[in-house]
Amino acid sequence: MSTVMLQEVRERISKELDTVVDFWLKYSHDKEHGGYFTCIGKDGKIFDELKYVWLQGRQVWMYSRLYRTVDRFHKPEILEAAKAGGEFLRKFARVSTSNGQWKCAFCLTKDGKAVKVQRTIFSECFYVMAMDELGRVTGDKDMQLEAEQVMEQLIYWVRVDGSGLGRPQLLGDVPTNSMAVPMMLLCLVQQLTEGRDQEVVEKYKELSSWCVQQVLQHIQRNGTAILENVSPDGAELPGCQGRLQNPGHALEAGWFLLQCSAQREDKELQRAAIDKFVELPYQCGWDQEHGGLFYFLDVDGHCPTQLEWNMKLWWPHCEALIAFLMAYSQTKKPELLDRFFQIYEYTFSHFPDVKNGEWFGYLSQDGKVAMDFKGGPFKGFFHVPRCLYMCERILDDLLGSSS
């Protein structure tokens, strides 16, 4: 019976992926200036022409990955779509900063003028993802080189000296291990090393271990909670920042660690990933009253100060689907598959827009659509298709067929 259900889920997911790819191909491309519009209304109408760099990079990566690894997307149209974003990024994303260095912008005008530069590493991270994956499909050596160079810069900012990011040094601004940073670098290491020579794998081996260890530091409270921010030596931080939980983010870390544990054949890491980064965030994060995963929680039960704390966002559900399905595929424990079905049920009955395609991103606590756009400053062609793509591949493995 479970096989029949898995087969049905696989069909639904695969059809959904086609719909989502079509949506972005149809509505997001700026034929005039290149790159992608990302603020897209429920029916595909562009409601703002700003181009967010995280989302440009992610979209380039997603098209390229689909082109490279999924037969039905290995077609010129998808490759051209990826290239259009890659060219725009290379032309406009980098901005000179006052210290004589550069950063990637956070946001650009439609014709590529920088609107905002963040003092964090994430624009650069998505730039690396885009360049590496697009480089793989175009065979462009310069892109590959650029990905590696920006990666070196990222490692320098994170592990040697972050002052180039432009944040002032303030006495009260204590050093923090924010989970996003080692998670993101771990993701990049997996990107840069996948299928590459042993030499490349060796080059990033120590970094990979460091990232895993930094992510594992977020297991706190005697192993009963994942906290989003800890001190650099893994102690709990005071106040709201220290008590913050982001279940979707922990679940995403969970499947990053699961991928890592599979590559290394590390059973202990697999167990930590499942027990701590998959099970715990679900247990604390699932809304018993209305279903769905909360966005933010406070480990001591205070009300988080983020106004959106109780909203149900699309991406934590995407990460949860990947995490539980991957955990099941590695262990075959039926309770993990049960959870996957539970999250699948909530996700597919709440987020997809049956009428116009793609998914709504933001629901109120009780599951009503609170914001009806398909793309916005933080929602692009990434979490939904990545989830559908990952789940489709895992399901194909489980079902013993290859698409």
Next chain:
Amino acid sequence: MSTVMLQEVRERISKELDTVVDFWLKYSHDKEHGGYFTCIGKDGKIFDELKYVWLQGRQVWMYSRLYRTVDRFHKPEILEAAKAGGEFLRKFARVSTSNGQWKCAFCLTKDGKAVKVQRTIFSECFYVMAMDELGRVTGDKDMQLEAEQVMEQLIYWVRVDGSGLGRPQLLGDVPTNSMAVPMMLLCLVQQLTEGRDQEVVEKYKELSSWCVQQVLQHIQRNGTAILENVSPDGAELPGCQGRLQNPGHALEAGWFLLQCSAQREDKELQRAAIDKFVELPYQCGWDQEHGGLFYFLDVDGHCPTQLEWNMKLWWPHCEALIAFLMAYSQTKKPELLDRFFQIYEYTFSHFPDVKNGEWFGYLSQDGKVAMDFKGGPFKGFFHVPRCLYMCERILDDLLGSSS
């Protein structure tokens, strides 16, 4: 009949003000390091010890203003409460920046170490408000001088050269007249000139006119909408930023303009204030389904990208109460009083916490408490008591008695 109702409202408001003052006196003071805690749970428990500078400045201002102008608060306890925050601010708020200048921090540790500095003018604005009002009650000339000096710095940043704020100059970051800026400066001019010599009034006269003109530029779409961001010469800006409406903010601007129009005996300004900044934001901002004012709206009916757009926040309702009551007191038009009663009804039946005192700040669209704390990073001892204080005074005027 209306007099009886006004009398009842006056009593309720006055009692509420007492409760709110008691709440903050009891829970927010840091006896050890000085200054005020601002992250305060529903029952008065401190859930984070960070000290937000906007809120330190506003609380000093509020205590000082109550002490100076309301008989029943003219007592040593209130003065001491104000001084405790004023000393903390003077000792710790200013931070040297890399360009050899200074800024006020946005957030401090409990013992005064800077955690974050924003690249905007608002910490400094609330610093000026605090110093000027506290200086009035202590007679401390240095404080007065400091208020004027920081005001000069603010004027320089806004009207001459804003590069000292630390924002990089980016080609796509077009100059914007954001309503908060002229509103805030207008509020400071009113603060610095109230009851002062003609010389001081003259000094700020041109600035005052400039602020009013800059605020009036936000009347857009042939006089049918107030938009939050416009170009420096008063044209509509493209995209979400250009279409953004913040009804509570427009209503606050409304009563700032009404105060101004009364001082200048300017009937035309009064009419613009009421028709455009009081009536229009109510008409577009009132939720016909659930009552209450939306936080953000898009003038073309798109969904705003701010996740909290449909929440009902305490402060827009505070500003609406002041705006409609002031508009009524200046014109005696009964429809303005009807609106006041309508907003009063919603506000007093949704925000006050009858059990533990003070007000909840954040409701979901349908009016349920979404965040149960009384103080947070942006909610302090300011909007609620300022609203109650202003309304009490206006009601006393209307009722022909003085408290």
